[in-house]
Amino acid sequence: MTTPLLEVKQLKKYFPQLGGVTGRKVLSEVKAVDGVSFTVNRGETLGIVGESGCGKSTMGRTILKLLEPTSGEIFFDGNDITNLSPKEMIKYRKDMQIIFQDPFASLNPRMKVFQIIEEPLINFGVKDKESRKRRVIEVAEQVGLTQAQLNRLPHEFSGGQRQRIGIARALISKPKFIIADEPVSALDVSIQSQVLNLMRDLQKEYDLTYLFISHDLSVIKHFCDRIGVMYLGKMVELTDKNSLYTNPLHPYAQSLLSSLPKSHPDEKKERIVLTGDVPSPSNPPTGCTFHPRCFSCMEVCKNVEPAFIEVEKDHFTSCHLYPNSAELQNKSIEKESVVHV
């Protein structure tokens, strides 16, 4: 097997909370991303889903080194990029780009669309003006912007069109890998589907690998091949989309899926309504961080942090309910035999 395009090992990003008389004392740390490991294979789309504050966006930014990781390792295309300086990162930036959530805040309001899309090329050292221009026009066409629109300013565009500009800017350097951080959540449904279709077309054309961050379970299901579920800075489940939606293992993933709104008024739904709120990441609960809200909490969950293990083939979770894969197999055999009887 070829090496995965991206490999993340035990990635951590802590934000210190400063205080004290001088304002330099570290009072506590917000554990935004706390030991996440996964790989992204070439050409696939890995979805990251979780509620607000679970650290999914911070993780995306840390992988691109827009934020300095606290510890852990990031391998891109086989190279360790964890400790590279911003200058050394430039040559990798060409290959790894990001699309942001808010198409209103992520475009410079004083730059014309042409300049916005062109800027990365200048940064990556494309000196020839003519070839830059050709490339901008080509990309603009691919994302559905006309040449005339390139001379306008961002405020003249609707949300969906601005997101197209953001996508064009990410694509201009022909990257291999794009992190899409909630690319459609600021858009209306009819526009959302246009943008998702565009992103899929571009994936084929550019042979792209996506890390798709979203809180919307139905968008994630539609767009991604494999999905990771995050809770309080940790990955609690990681598997391909069909096993996640038909057989979620972690109680948090189960309740998250059950709280999806119905797609039809007649649909019957067994809903697991979680009690309480997400705890603060500056003071996470001991043991399994989900235990105060968990409906199958055991004594062990309160003290011991569960390991992130493969309980079925390519199906990872961190929960004490699944101590190891051998037992689970026994369980499923039992289940089957019950069915046969």
Added chain:
Amino acid sequence: MSEQAILQVDELKVGVIDGKKKTPIVNGVSFDLKEGETLGIVGESGCGKSMTSLSLMGLLPKGIDYLDGHIHLGELNLESFSKRNWRDIRGKKMSMIFQEPMSSLNPVYPIRKQVREMILSHEKVSQKEADARTLEMLKLVGIPRPDEVMDNYPHQLSGGMRQRVMIALALVNDPQILIADEPTTALDVTIQAQILELMQSLQKRLQMSIILITHDLGVVAEICDRVVVMYAGEIIEEATTKMLFDEPLHPYTKGLLSSLPSIHEEKEYLSSIPGTVPPPGSIVQGCRFKERCPFAHDRCSKDPEMFAHLNGSKVRCWLYGEEETS
């Protein structure tokens, strides 16, 4: 649920008044709200759904005013109300909750004081009694440790808790109508499920009608009895929730429903509606959707009416016009 309408909106027009120029944002909207029902108003951003809801509460922003039409609440004609009249209605007969609970609560007062103010502005009761009612209300909306939360400030509460406080605040005077403008949009799915469940159980208990403004068809499927779909300032379809999902009529509604990604189906591409919503104030002759409509026809350059369809829905589209004439 009884068939009696407690709120009737009749050909309501709301718009920007700029000197002599009047630009309608809500253009001739009519609907009824029946006792005990949940009516959904669905549409994308800029379709006028929020302006419709604000006009029902007399909360139109500066520069935007009623142009035409009527809002009847029983005997009352709301569109001609003075500030004083509105103050008697708001919070007492009709209440509203908003999308962002943080910006609709006062950050410098504890919860106790904010709910108390709401009670005292409509009734003459002692502070002690008001506090007792506040506590009871906070319990009703499912706030844990209500006696502690009473003395908390809004920033000490989570998003879901704040929305619960907003609901308590809105319902403390036992209104007949609750208008909820995107009440769960700012919340996470697990919290959204909690809040929707709460709204449903409170509706049964307190016998009120709800108008729910949302862009999320999933939320509609979840709690609405009836739905009106808005597009570019007009109602283009009115149906029971079941009919809307089983047999959507207007091409826009169909497009909207099929552009939703579904958990149950696997497809590579989503269907989508080409183009974008015409901006308010742009002069569109005839049907406002015709530029984006796959079935556009010559007759679409004339304004369609709301046609009644056999399945009980009403739809503003010429495709369904023949049934009446022929």
